[in-house]
Amino acid sequence: MGTLVSYEVKKILKKKSTLVAFIILFALHFVAVCISGSLGTTYVDGEFYETHYERNKIDRANGIALSGRMIDEELLTEMSEAYQKVDWSTPDYMWTDTYKEEVRKYSDLETRFKVMGLWGNALSEVIAEKMVNQSTTEKVYTIRKEVQQQAFDGYMLSEQDIAYWQEQDAEIEVPFTYEYASGFDSMLGGQGIYMMCMLLTFFIAISMVSVFAEEHNRKTDQLLLCARYGKDKLYIAKLVAGSLVVFTINMLFVITAVIGKIFSYGPEGFHAALQLIIVYWYPYALSVGETTLIAIGLLFLASVMVTIFTMLLAEVIKNSVGAMAIVTGGLFVARLVSIPPSLGILSQLWSYLPINILKIDEGFTDLRLVHFFGTKLTTWQFAPILYLILIGVMVWGGSKVYKNYQVSGR
Amino acid sequence: MELVIDRVSKQYKNKIAVDRIDLTLKKGIYGLLGANGAGKTTLMRMLCGILTPTSGTITYNGIDVSEEEYRAILGYLPQDFGYYPDFSGRDFLLYMAALKGLSKESAKKRVNELLELVSLTDVAKKKIKTYSGGMKQRLGIAQALLNNPQILILDEPTAGLDPKERVRFRNLIADIGKDNIVILSTHIVSDIDRIADRILMMNNGKLVFDGTREEISGDLEEFYLSEFGEGEVD
Numbered sequence: 001m002g003t004l005v006s007y008e009v010k011k012i013l014k015k016k017s018t019l020v021a022f023i024i025l026f027a028l029h030f031v032a033v034c035i036s037g038s039l040g041t042t043y044v045d046g047e048f049y050e051t052h053y054e055r056n057k058i059d060r061a062n063g064i065a066l067s068g069r070m071i072d073e074e075l076l077t078e079m080s081e082a083y084q085k086v087d088w089s090t091p092d093y094m095w096t097d098t099y100k101e102e103v104r105k106y107s108d109l110e111t112r113f114k115v116m117g118l119w120g121n122a123l124s125e126v127i128a129e130k131m132v133n134q135s136t137t138e139k140v141y142t143i144r145k146e147v148q149q150q151a152f153d154g155y156m157l158s159e160q161d162i163a164y165w166q167e168q169d170a171e172i173e174v175p176f177t178y179e180y181a182s183g184f185d186s187m188l189g190g191q192g193i194y195m196m197c198m199l200l201t202f203f204i205a206i207s208m209v210s211v212f213a214e215e216h217n218r219k220t221d222q223l224l225l226c227a228r229y230g231k232d233k234l235y236i237a238k239l240v241a242g243s244l245v246v247f248t249i250n251m252l253f254v255i256t257a258v259i260g261k262i263f264s265y266g267p268e269g270f271h272a273a274l275q276l277i278i279v280y281w282y283p284y285a286l287s288v289g290e291t292t293l294i295a296i297g298l299l300f301l302a303s304v305m306v307t308i309f310t311m312l313l314a315e316v317i318k319n320s321v322g323a324m325a326i327v328t329g330g331l332f333v334a335r336l337v338s339i340p341p342s343l344g345i346l347s348q349l350w351s352y353l354p355i356n357i358l359k360i361d362e363g364f365t366d367l368r369l370v371h372f373f374g375t376k377l378t379t380w381q382f383a384p385i386l387y388l389i390l391i392g393v394m395v396w397g398g399s400k401v402y403k404n405y406q407v408s409g410r
Numbered sequence: 411m412e413l414v415i416d417r418v419s420k421q422y423k424n425k426i427a428v429d430r431i432d433l434t435l436k437k438g439i440y441g442l443l444g445a446n447g448a449g450k451t452t453l454m455r456m457l458c459g460i461l462t463p464t465s466g467t468i469t470y471n472g473i474d475v476s477e478e479e480y481r482a483i484l485g486y487l488p489q490d491f492g493y494y495p496d497f498s499g500r501d502f503l504l505y506m507a508a509l510k511g512l513s514k515e516s517a518k519k520r521v522n523e524l525l526e527l528v529s530l531t532d533v534a535k536k537k538i539k540t541y542s543g544g545m546k547q548r549l550g551i552a553q554a555l556l557n558n559p560q561i562l563i564l565d566e567p568t569a570g571l572d573p574k575e576r577v578r579f580r581n582l583i584a585d586i587g588k589d590n591i592v593i594l595s596t597h598i599v600s601d602i603d604r605i606a607d608r609i610l611m612m613n614n615g616k617l618v619f620d621g622t623r624e625e626i627s628g629d630l631e632e633f634y635l636s637e638f639g640e641g642e643v644d
Contacts, residue, residue: 003504004508011497215492219492223486223488225460226481227509228478228482228511229511
């Protein structure tokens, strides 16, 4: 089997389309995922202010200095006092020493407040509000409960499921503790795992459609199918070879992405609460580090699933271009079309599409539970099970099509 | 050693490609003749298990054509022989050897033997896309022989070979046919004339002649033309 797999891998890698797809997509990955955080420059009033790489370094140092502090009244008061020292009406306030010394250090924390839904566009308004209204800390956590309730309603959850989520939510420690975690934020955002999923899908669509289909085009199928292992071991060897190539490319993407994120933002923040970094209302105690590991695991499994789907689709419809169009078109449709929860199971399944579940603030945090052998499973808990079931069904169904292929009409 | 073709038919929508063929083949060389569309390739594909008969069975010593055990003793060279252009000749044969279940060591040995046999040793490391038509054909012959097949099915094996190579190939087949079943379809009647122990002729999916060379008086090509009128020997 090992020899067959190695030859099948060789067949895939020898194809020019595989090489070209890899070069182009890896270049895109390098720019859009690995170094995107450090690319660019900030200009204020047309004048150079700092590069993004420099900005990240300053924010990181400030963020690390603040890490471990509870987001409570004391911190908010401290921030409020600092913010009041800046004259926000001045157009070039960013050039002032007051801003640089007093406020700049809160810039990453400010981003966290935006995630928490507290900070509006004008910070001064919030500061002003704090001066006259209720405790800001109280408001921060009231907002969270309100948005959470909206999510329960939006997903049309049953009372039992809401109770489950409330139980999970009770596990979350509030007030939250701030931790600098921009690297994880970027990895879980649009220029991280989600983007890698997109690029990998393109790679799979281009390089995997021909694994079975090319044997028919080249007319080598008749040699293979009458060879001793041509109907069973070869089928598995092809699936393993395709999955192995994609797994390796996936690994390369992930490793370079991690290096790129560390270069741009640093490695800190594994234990930061997911709620503080991405989805404030999500009622499950997960750190961004855990979420990243889960998402990477899902990315690997999903890429193997999509690989097997693509290879077998081309074999079933006997058309490589058609299969490529279905896979890439499906990717766009999955992102462009949103199915409302009112459409029930269809909407829920939509969240399990790899490109949707790897959008952390969408499919990953979909609150609809799956009741599986007496256990309630969240989307990200059930997805691996679903993917493995689908892989099993596809492998089984595909083998029937492959083995029963009839060489005729040439 | 007995290959039994029992009332085998293959029907497409409105056409019967192979019509109730009954044959029992023992070791020896069988020359298959017939015009274009007579059903030769369809019959050969069914004998290789890559096309399922509409009715009837094919067994070798009781083993059905669909079983791995049957494929293990089969060698096949199709008429339109496919290859991987970016593979070297050696890699292609090693790949086919792995598919045929040869161990790594025996595959290497056998591949070297066959490369020598088909005079491709010097170009074994070159990509197949650089090979001439004759070289590709010899490579195809080599892959069919990898597993020392007990049933060897050859569809137009001498196409593209020069006269010298054809003679070498004929001798090789004659040798293999002593202990195995060889079914040979070719345009070149003289190839069959010289080495076939039994001649099979097909027309419109039916087996219309099954006999030895001795049963045919005079020239085989003339006999064929007299049997089928103006049909092209294919």
